[in-house]
Structures are given as structure tokens and as C-alpha cells.
Amino acid sequence: MPNDILIKNVRPMGGSTADVLIRNGLIDQIGPDLAPAQPEAETIDGDGGLLIPGLVDGHMHIDKTFLGLPWVPHQAGPTTFDRIETEKVVRRTMQLSVEEQAAKLIRLAISKGTTHIRTHVDIDPEIGLSNLEALLSVRETFKDAVSIQLVAFPQSGVLRRPGTVELLEEAVKAGADLVGGIDPAGLDQDAAGHLNAIFDIAERHGVGLDVHLHDLGELGVHQIDLIAERTRVHGLKGKVAISHAYCLGMVDDARFGRALALLVENDISIMTTGAAHYPAAPVLRLHEAGIPVFSGSDGVRDAWTPHGNADMLERAMLVALRFNFRTDEGLNLAFHTATRGGADALGLEGYGMEVGCAGDMVLVEGENLQEVVVSRPVRKLVVKAGRIVARDALAFV
């Protein structure tokens, strides 16, 4: 167990000033004038800053990043299919170590205050389980600094790449926490078949699912119906997420309402990056209906995009800009997508800034949560399970 940490003179969640004692990896006390109980406790002056819970990056691809390498010009054409094929060629040429690259991105995420990650990891007949094995190893290396959920992700499709179904099941047996999917109709040309395959694996192994859905308009929403139906039939309520779901921003109110009812009934979460160039799932309406809405970095400097820096406060800002959130309510919802919304979607236990919650938190300068979204201040201190893992934007691990 780590030593106690006493953070004095901070404002948890932007509320009134208090001291916060972290003990045995949990928030032990919040109150005025706390004293360290252990002689070896570390005492930190929070200097009136804000204490927020560890950020949740709910959608990464940490096996793909080019971070720290010389500039790689983006080469792919505009479609998902182009990007899948181009990535194959580019990565084959580059011969990268997935483990080394992933470690760079994880350190960056930690330095930005991320304490929980859900990452997809490519599984296909060419890659096999090698990316997964690399990430399992990296997860072990960083286990005291960040929690990582791994989604076995059929980036190249499920049915169109024979052998992938078996590999996805192997991946779950080897340690993947969830099964992924991608555009069952648009990429695999067999929505029912694709979904049947991945839901079968999930049910058999008692794991959740997180499905990439870029398919647009009616085609996308139709697949939300199919996903919801299978969530019910396979008894996976509360264990399924849909990532992107641009389509929810493209249909009329009545059609949206029918999809929403299914999402609510099956407690399906929705992930949005707030992508600026595309339609977007209406975050506010989903949130108001009780859907866990969360966000993530998605690709960071990889063959899919040259953009990204794994900063979930910046992500919250991008979500706010995408949805035109200007009021305090809106900015707080943007913050929610990078914190509690992610915790809900990922099924994290003990998440939050109350006594008894996990000792996962970030110290920043700022007046209130809204201002933190707008200004994205330096992470002065990042604590994971009661250990200091980053200070002044530098990760120690």
C-alpha cells in the first residue's frame, strides 16, 4: 500500500476549500484542517486549486500511435475502408514495436490526468493476437499508474476476414475485457452475421461489447436497433457501448426517439469524440434520457489521424465546441463526458471525489469545472490509487 497523501487547501469539484486525505488508495477524509496520520505521509499544498477525479479516456487505440516518431504524412483516402487498408501498408513498412509506442502514449495520457483508459486493440488474421499481447504486457507495466480496459477490436472486419471470429474469442480468453465490432453493415456487408458473432462471444465469456459504428443515417440507426435487440436477448444490459454513432444526429425526431428508447431500455452507452467534421450523436438529449455518454481521444497521431494529444480536458472542450455548449450546464456536461460519464460507461467502481471513492484525482488551477473545460490547465498533480504518478505535466512512470 502506498503512503498516505494529504492534499491541503483544495476545492474538490470546485466546491468549498478543504483538505483531502488519501489512505490505502482511497479517499479517507475530506474536511478542514486535516493532519497526516502517518509520519511518512506526503503533504501537498493544493494552493486553492481544484481537485477533480481522474480523467477517463473511454476510447483509445494505443496500439496504433506514431507518437515520438519523425512526422508521418497522412496517406489514407477518405473512407473507413481506405484507412484500414492504408494503415496496413504503412505499419508493415514501419515495423514498429507496439509495446514501445503504447508506452509513450500511456505516459502522455497519465501526464494529462487520465487514470482510466478503454483502448481498442486490433485483432485480425495478419496481426493475430500480437498487438493484444503487447498491450497486456504494457498494461501490467503501468498497472499502478493507470487502469486499462482492452477491447478485442476487429479493425479489418469480422466476416470479411475469415479466422477473425476465432481470434476474437482467443483474445477474450487471453485477457481482453470486451469484444469490439465495426460497421457490421458498411464494412462487413452483413450486419446480423457480424453482430451475432461478436454477441455470441460476449455472452459465452460474460464480457461486454464496444462497437464502432460509423455507418450513417438510417443504416446506422438500423444497426442500433440490431445491437439493442441482441443486448436484450444475450442478457448484456448495461454492458454494451456504441462508439461514434454519428447516425443518431442524422435522423428525424421520431426515428431518434425510437432508437433512444432501445438504448435506454438496454442501458447502452454512447461514446462521442465531438468530431467537428461530421454529424454527431446529440449528447445532451442522450444524457437527459439517462444514457451514459462518454468521450475519448480516439487515434492519437497514427495512420488514421495526425491529430490528438490524449488530453481529456481538451477533449471535453472539443465536445463543448461541437455541441455548442456555452452555458455552465453545457460545459459541465462536457466535463462529465470525460469523467463520470466514462466511469459509468466503463462500469468503474468507487469513482468520484467523495469519501470512500478511489484515490484517483487530478489537481489543477481553475475557478470552477466550467473554467477547467475552457482553459485546460496544466495537471499539477495526478494521483492514481493513492500514488502520485505525475506532477506538473510530467509522468513519473
Place this chain on the structure above:
Amino acid sequence: MPNDILIKNVRPMGGSTADVLIRNGLIDQIGPDLAPAQPEAETIDGDGGLLIPGLVDGHMHIDKTFLGLPWVPHQAGPTTFDRIETEKVVRRTMQLSVEEQAAKLIRLAISKGTTHIRTHVDIDPEIGLSNLEALLSVRETFKDAVSIQLVAFPQSGVLRRPGTVELLEEAVKAGADLVGGIDPAGLDQDAAGHLNAIFDIAERHGVGLDVHLHDLGELGVHQIDLIAERTRVHGLKGKVAISHAYCLGMVDDARFGRALALLVENDISIMTTGAAHYPAAPVLRLHEAGIPVFSGSDGVRDAWTPHGNADMLERAMLVALRFNFRTDEGLNLAFHTATRGGADALGLEGYGMEVGCAGDMVLVEGENLQEVVVSRPVRKLVVKAGRIVARDALAFV
């Protein structure tokens, strides 16, 4: 005249390594192994960094910012009209010094590497010329650190607020560089009348125009026709800009093509902020047609929006994200909107990183221009007309 500045070991525009000598406020030499000609010259080690021209923030509202004040929750409703009215009420209550507030924002912009600003300044029967007078004074204060163009901006409308036409003319006589306008149809309900009034003033005083156009779809594009026609009739070719012009992203190819032909014929510039929540003028197509496309911060932490930080490299990133620019060509175009595109739209002379250009430049770490857009590095040095005005993100003025 300032002393010479010799910046050694830099890569102008991301090209090969050279030294750059700035003398009498201009770029005097670029080459290997330059030596200071003056004993009192300042020699700076560029450490292999990139030297880029001073950033151009082509659309600000520096008379409006709440920067540095306690958090002001956003209160306005969703329409332009709501925001105009709410701002009136909020600012009346707050009793701010426009001069003090503007100085904060200008310093921030300088610290981010901005060397040229075009700002709109509110003119209406209630405010009169007081905001303009404040900005004229601030412009004088900062004249060695940043160049500022002032647009006499009828924020509350022209015809619907009697007396505004006369005030706009007074503003130009008092020192405003351009005349503004705003949604001639949507706000003033008289597109022709509004435009006739502002074009008359512009022609009479030989100044340019920069018109806010939020009106959407066909209504917006119709007004582009009207603006182009008046640009021709009043002999103002090359002196007119349209800000936002969301409508250009909302009409079909044929309609867009007709508007584009008029824009090209009259050399009208288009400003986009890359707003993520709205349709957008198609930057790439406009640029390819030869239109100067530029960008700007727009409001920074004011009654219109809580967002913004006056960082034009971040703005370039937001433009890139909005238009899904991932290739080097796209990222370079995003950079262009914050640099050369702004210089062209603002009619700046001697802009660029070649010998003979103005000594306005920014030193940053980065591999190439594309990477600078993606990573938005700290501005290590900002030089304006041969004077160092900021170092390590801190403005000296």
C-alpha cells in the same frame, strides 16, 4: 529603430537550417553562419526550431472580453438576437473598462505569437464611439508590439438602431480602418438598405468592409450576391471580406459555384473560425479558387462565448478538425488561414519569411508546419517589426 536581432540555427517555414538577421525592422539576411553586424545586436540560439511569420488573427472582438475577471456564466439564448440583447444587459451591469480588458487580450494574443489583428469594435447609439476611442488608445499603446485594424461594427444592427449609420461614418473619420456589417437581412430585415448604407460610407472614405454573415442557406448566399454586386459598383474590389459565411457550406454545387464566381471576380475574402457546431464555408474549394481564406479567434471569453484563448495555432488546428484536414496539404492550408491567408485578406505589405519582409516572426519547436498545427507548441520567441515582444509565452508589453 530597434537593434539588430540575429536568430541562429533555425528552420524558416520548416525548411533547411539557417541564420536569420533582422535589421531596421525587416528580414535583412537569411543564410548560413551570419554574424551580427552591430555590437549591440541580440543573438538568439534558435536551437533548430521553426521560424514562422507572425500569426494573423483576422477576426477578434477585443472590446468585449471578460478575460481575467471572475467566471461569468454564459446567459444568452441561442440566437444572434438573444446574444446581442444579453450582452447589452450583462455589460451594463459589469461596468467594465474596455481599455483595461482589451489590453489583457492583446497581451495574450502577443504571447501566442499574433503580430497582426483585425478586430471589430461595437458601434451603436448607446455605446457611441466610446469602445472605438478605447481601442484607438490601446492600439497606440501597443503599436510597437502588434498591428491592429479596427472595423466599425454595428453589432446591434444598422437600420434598426437609428443613428447608427451616422456613427459608423463618425467612426471611420475617427480612425476606424474598415466598416462592418451584420446579417443585413436576418438582423436588420433590409438587406439592400443595410448594405447600401455601409458601402456608401466605405466608398466615400476609401476604406474596406468586413461583414458578419451568419444568415444561413439561400438567405445567406443571396446576400453574398448583394455584397459582391456592391463591391463592383462601389469600386471596392479586393477590399471586402465576409466573416463566417456558413451559408456557403449549405447550398448545392451549382449555387455555390455562382457565389464563388462572384467572390473571385470581386476578390472578396472569407473568414472562418472553423466553428464545430455549424455548417462551414468550404475552405479548400475557396482557397483553390484563389479566394483569400483566413481565420480568427472571434470572441474570447465574453458574453457571446466562454471559450477562446487567442491562440491562432490552436485556431488552425480547429480549422483542420472542422474541415477534416489530415494530409500535409490540408494541415498546411489550416496553417495558411492563420498566416498568409490573413495577410492577404488584411492587405498586409511585406508579410512573409523572405528577405525584405517585415521582421514579424515566431520561434517554435516543431518538425514542420504540419506538426506545428497539430501540436501547437509554446511560442519561444515573438518578434514584431524587429523587436522581441514575447519570450516563452510571456508578452513583455
